[in-house]
Amino acid sequence: MSIDFIYPEYEVVRNQSRCIACRVCERQCANEVHWYDEDAGVMMADESKCVNCHRCVAFCPTRALKIVKSDDTYKVNSNWTGDVISDVIRQAGTGGVLLSSMGTPKNYPVYFDKILLNASQVTNPPIDPLREPMETKVYLGKRPTEIRRDENGDLVNTMPPHLELSVPILFSAMSYGSISYNAHESLARAAQELGIYYNTGEGGLHEDFYKYGANTIVQVASGRFGVHKDYLEAGAAVEIKMGQGAKPGIGGHLPGAKIVGDVSRTRMIPEGSDAISPAPHHDIYSIEDLRQLVYSLKEATEYKKPVIVKIAAVHNVAAIASGIARSGADIIAIDGFRGGTGAAPSRIRDNVGIPIELALASVDERLRQEGIRDEVSIIVGGSIRSSADIVKAIALGADAVYIATSALVALGCHLCRSCNQGKCNWGIATQRPELVKRLNPEIGYKRLVNLVTAWGHEIKEIMGGMGINSIEALKGNRLMLRGIGLTEKELEVLGIKHAGE
Numbered sequence: 001m002s003i004d005f006i007y008p009e010y011e012v013v014r015n016q017s018r019c020i021a022c023r024v025c026e027r028q029c030a031n032e033v034h035w036y037d038e039d040a041g042v043m044m045a046d047e048s049k050c051v052n053c054h055r056c057v058a059f060c061p062t063r064a065l066k067i068v069k070s071d072d073t074y075k076v077n078s079n080w081t082g083d084v085i086s087d088v089i090r091q092a093g094t095g096g097v098l099l100s101s102m103g104t105p106k107n108y109p110v111y112f113d114k115i116l117l118n119a120s121q122v123t124n125p126p127i128d129p130l131r132e133p134m135e136t137k138v139y140l141g142k143r144p145t146e147i148r149r150d151e152n153g154d155l156v157n158t159m160p161p162h163l164e165l166s167v168p169i170l171f172s173a174m175s176y177g178s179i180s181y182n183a184h185e186s187l188a189r190a191a192q193e194l195g196i197y198y199n200t201g202e203g204g205l206h207e208d209f210y211k212y213g214a215n216t217i218v219q220v221a222s223g224r225f226g227v228h229k230d231y232l233e234a235g236a237a238v239e240i241k242m243g244q245g246a247k248p249g250i251g252g253h254l255p256g257a258k259i260v261g262d263v264s265r266t267r268m269i270p271e272g273s274d275a276i277s278p279a280p281h282h283d284i285y286s287i288e289d290l291r292q293l294v295y296s297l298k299e300a301t302e303y304k305k306p307v308i309v310k311i312a313a314v315h316n317v318a319a320i321a322s323g324i325a326r327s328g329a330d331i332i333a334i335d336g337f338r339g340g341t342g343a344a345p346s347r348i349r350d351n352v353g354i355p356i357e358l359a360l361a362s363v364d365e366r367l368r369q370e371g372i373r374d375e376v377s378i379i380v381g382g383s384i385r386s387s388a389d390i391v392k393a394i395a396l397g398a399d400a401v402y403i404a405t406s407a408l409v410a411l412g413c414h415l416c417r418s419c420n421q422g423k424c425n426w427g428i429a430t431q432r433p434e435l436v437k438r439l440n441p442e443i444g445y446k447r448l449v450n451l452v453t454a455w456g457h458e459i460k461e462i463m464g465g466m467g468i469n470s471i472e473a474l475k476g477n478r479l480m481l482r483g484i485g486l487t488e489k490e491l492e493v494l495g496i497k498h499a500g501e
């Protein structure tokens, strides 16, 4: 028994009376958990390699498999929990930073679950979305501040560039490299069919996906991977990534092993070289610097495309958003600390940033107070899990939401939080061809279309119940919200009353 020994987190439970030794689990598992013991004539498992992605469970034809949390525990200690002890042992053995993926699993408050929605009863009656029109379309970008007419009295169109969405949902940034070609294709096709947008992330735009440009947001991050004139012109909007909810204040790192073939060409970096995005943009140290980049990108795209600035939700987010609104950006995207990632240091992911609900409420309030709310639209992301979360986010002041984890779950992700290992058994967070082909984009895009369509129906139903017939009327309508089990301070930051008031 070595000093580094850590008991596996999960146990593979195989019902031998059901197992027919078909070896499907062995073939499905890129982590090499299962193998066939020729001498004993039975399947065996190495639990230490299991990430609990449930691929084998889903494909076992006889339902012989269960993956369960190991009950081998350290001596119970509320302070020194098993996870804490295991992490110390790992770091003492390797001297390295612990990496993980997806959003934080820590038990922080989810304010969406402590907010309840209103419904009409006698006065202001509910609206039946099956019989009466409901408007879920939204436009993102600056609002014109005045109505102008020419000398003939005709309206002069002063509409700044904007994005038009059929529902207030966009697919959030996920780079080609961190996710597979087939995952990107699924997102791009779904965005086109739904009349919404997907986001390239910082990995550039694969040449095959230029045809989806009208539904694409192209991202410019600190590493500037894959950024060139055609790329900027291909998208419907340009997003400057200043921060990410899962890892505020630090850069990104896609290991050289994932920089292969098309990924390296699309990023415009040599095969096998690590793709390091620095923590800061080396040309941005102030709002004035940001303004220069915003206007450089507007200039490069002939002022035809809105520019989004994406930031992580951090302590002084309202002041930062105020500066961004004044930088000339058309849209602010705020990513909450529960947001997902392909890879992040676990300590950063689990300890830095603030919940999106609090960030959104304070940003909306600050921009209103300063009279500049119409200067920018607000997109929020960071663990939007359902249509109810979306309705609550809009009532707290968002114009639309970014979804990513829920989109990946629709594509098959089982939230095993092992994307950083590049061996995603569901064909999403991997570049290994034999795994990538497991995700059929034809099926993937339809599942995304289904998810967003279902959420669109539910949004209409919830709004109808409130007697509201448009997203515009819901936006920032905090009277529709009540808190439950929240402190006075939390209610104050959220700008809502307590249930019963």
Ligand code: SF4
Pocket (backbone or CB within 6 Å): 014, 018, 019, 020, 021, 022, 023, 024, 025, 026, 043, 059, 060, 061, 062, 063, 064, 065
């Ligand atoms: S997939 Fe199921 S039936 Fe087939 S070998 Fe594995 S556990 Fe046995």
Ligand code: SF4
Pocket (backbone or CB within 6 Å): 053, 101, 102, 408, 412, 413, 414, 415, 416, 417, 418, 419, 420, 423, 424, 425, 426, 427, 428, 429
């Ligand atoms: S994308 Fe794949 S590797 Fe990442 S959490 Fe989901 S199933 Fe696991």
